[in-house]
Amino acid sequence: MAETTFPARPRSARPVRFIVWSLHLAAPLAGLWLLLARPHLDVEWHHGPGHFWLVLGVALINVAMGLWMGVAARRREDGRLFLVSLAFLSSAGFLAVHALLTPGMLVADAGIGFDLSHPVGLIIASVFAFASSLDLNAERGARAMRAERLLWALLIVLMVAWTVAGLLGTPPLHLPAQARDVEGAMVPIAAASALLYVVAAVRYFLMFRRTASAVLLSLVTAFVLLAEAMVTVILADKWHLSWWHWHVLLVAAFGFIAYSAYVQYRREGATAGVFDAIVLEETARRIRAEYEEAIEEFVALLGEGERTGSAPPRGADFAAFAERFRLSEGQIAVVERAAAALAAERATSRRLAALAEVARRTRVGDQDEDAFVRSVLEVVRPAYGDVNIGLASDGRIRVEDRVYPAGLGEEAGTVRDGRSVRPLVVRGGTAGVLEGPLREEEDSTASLAVLAGQLSISLENVRLYRELGTLFRQYMSPDVAASLLADPDQAALGGRVLEVSALFADLRGFTTFSEAVEPAEIVRMLNRYHSAAVPCVLDNGGTIVQFVGDALLALFNAPARQGDHAHRAVRAALAMRDASERIAEENPDWPRFRIGVNTGPALVGNIGSEELRGFNAMGDAVNVAARLQAMAEPGRVVVGDATLRALGEGVRSRSLGDLVVKGRHGTVLAHEVLSAGAAVETP
Known part of the structure; x- marks a missing residue:
């Protein structure tokens, strides 16, 4: 609805304006009274x-x-x-x-x-x-x-x-x-x-x-x-x-x-x-909707020019539009400027959103670079137009049928075949190029430069994360690695008391076996068992704290919080038992896993010195898990009473009674878990 914008006046001036307007309307009645009250004037x-x-x-x-x-x-x-x-x-x-x-x-x-x-x-x-x-x-x-x-x-x-x-x-x-x-x-x-x-x-x-x-x-x-x-x-x-x-x-x-x-x-x-x-208000809303539709059509026309890289449409291009909405040349000019401003604002918003999404997709973890580039292009093309990315390979950078030298450098973007070219720089070297449409807008070159900068950072991070996967993540649990990458302060020395479920496993008869075979056979056996055991822990969300020879320690509910950590620990133990038994069946002379699980409070954190430290857990709950494992028979899973109570119904178990645990005052009520998914077996 067309509205008039009156000059801004202070609030104190508004009553004065109303009084002046009222006096103007009262003046005719005053004149009438004067004429009627003075008949000699009413000639x-x-x-x-x-x-x-x-x-x-x-x-x-x-x-x-x-x-x-x-x-x-x-x-x-x-x-x-x-x-x-x-x-x-x-x-x-x-x-x-x-x-x-x-x-x-x-x-x-x-x-x-x-x-x-x-x-x-x-x-x-x-x-x-x-x-x-x-x-x-x-x-x-x-x-x-x-x-x-x-x-x-x-x-x-x-x-x-x-x-x-x-x-x-x-x-x-x-x-x-x-x-x-x-x-x-x-x-x-x-x-x-x-x-x-x-x-x-x-x-x-x-x-x-x-x-x-x-x-x-x-x-x-x-x-x-x-x-x-x-x-x-x-x-x-x-x-x-x-x-x-x-x-x-x-x-x-x-x-x-x-x-x-x-x-x-x-x-x-x-x-x-x-x-x-x-x-009427309904008509006013309809008029506003018509003008909003006009703006949207203008934006669509401008956006089409932006996507294709052609010149923005001008007044002559809007003849049909002006006829539809009965707009004058002045109104077309105003709406055209408003539409251009709105289109620019939306383009900027889309580009910022695309940059944020590119950063989000540069996630922690191994990524194939070509797959990452394809994923990025899906995000940036709707916002930046027909852009292409090429990565360096064998000293050259190929984008479709165009070839660039790998030494393109960090100089300002060049123009080739009517397209703006920007280098993707990783650690001071040209790792690829970004091609984008060459437009008349002043900020088009700048926006491509910003995109090239973000892609350079993202590409460097993808490569860094891949290196971390090789040099860092394979030497510790993925949960610990992800936590340290997300919050480096977690690497500080110290810890706090948490309730955890600790899983200890080792190979019964390992010492005797290792005395009778060559070292190479020992390494092959350990790698075979650990290759089967590690996925059992990781698939259930556990964190492997350490390998000590033939033994391993895994924690649940640390560092990632897990409300069902006891269930996860027992599922991992049963899966580990079954996997190791299959291996033992193929190799009868090999030792077999025995596993202990216990739930309770433990001090969890980084232990060591400023020069060297490791993520670990200490406390009675962890010690009892180690002792339960030592008392278990090969191919068995023994859990503490706190763990069994946390499991609730649906677990088949056999009570082992109160066991005397080495190095601990008092006995420990222990149970052997037979399987999950059936009723609990009473002693």
Whole structure:
């Protein structure tokens, strides 16, 4: 909806402005009072030609104004604007009838048709004005528009019949003229009409408070002046200055509307939106939606140029669009600038989002570089256009059928085959190139430079993480490595007490076996067993703390928190038992795993010195797990009572009773876990 932006004023100045406006509207009533209170000032001036041309000229101009409003109402399909147009057509139309019946012009003598013509027009207009100011919803507005032809026909027929009867002196307009235009029973009707104008003015003023508009303010002023004209009609004698006074009020009322329409036209640059401030809220929302759609179409056109690398579209390219939305050249220029700004903002947002996504995809872990590049292109092409990436290989960088030297360097981007080329630099050397479309925008080169910088960092990180996978992650648990990479402070010496489930496993008979075979056979056996055991721990979320010869220690619930750590530890132990038993079946002379699991508090953290440290756990819970493992038979899983209680139902177990554990005061209640998924076996 077209709105007027008024100059900003301090709040203290607003009451003053309202007072000045009110005094302007009160001045005509003060002048009327002066003329009526001082009869010697209210002189008679009878001049037919002056009345005829003044009134007819004003009437015809405002009939055109009413027709203009009607066309706008039909185009917008808005009931409020249509009712306002009828208010102006009825008042201006009967004002023209009043001019035609001026005595001494087209008729010899004045009759009652001359007296009542314009008061009747003002009364009819007051009804339309009041109706237009009501809270009309879309349904009531639609009903008003459906009655458009009927109301137009009735109004035209009434004005034509009044004119013909007045000119010919036929009943009921054959009666002689009165001392005043309104007398007798017409007085209360005219007073009620003035009240309707006042109510309409107040309601439109409230609309103006919500949406400041020159047209709305002039409409308020016009209705107040028409109410004052109605009062003047009731009180003034014909052809006296007080009677001429209401003619001046009509000129002022219609003049305010005409001037505000002109101001709005100058501001809009077209006639389409001059009266949009008057329309219903539903119509205003529809107009705003149309203009939003206009912006979106502009953005789409600009975006298409951006994606293809062609020149941005200009005014001539929007001819069909301008015709659709009835935009002037000035409006096209404004919307085009707004669309360009919006398109630039959206492009920047898309590019920032693409950069963030590229950084996110540079995740910790082994990644194939070619797969990473393909993944990155899926992200950046919708935001940057037709970009390509080539990586260095055998001293050359190939992008489709174009070949670049690996020594491209860090110099500013070059242009090749109409495309901007940027090097991807890793550790001071050219690791690849980024090709992008060459555009006219000033920031296109800069945006490609930013993208090349981010891709260089990401590519370097991908290679670094891959190196870490070889040099770092294979020497410790993936959970510990990921935790240290995410938060290096976790590498500091120290720790804290956590409840953990510790899993100890070693090979029963390892010492005897190692005495009887070659060292190579020992290494082959250990690697075979550990290759089967490690996945069992990792697949259940465990952290392998250390390998000590034939033994391993794994923790659950540290460093990553796990609410079901006891279940995970037992599942890992059973899987490890089954895997090692399959290996032992193939190699009967090899030793076999025995496993102990215990749950309880332990001190977990980094233990060692500033020069060398390791992630470990200490405490009674860990020691008991080691002792349970030492007491277990080959191919068995023994758990502490706390672990079994944490498992709950669904685990088959056999109680081993209270066991005396070496190096610990008191006994330990132990259980052998047979399997998971069945009822718990009672001793």
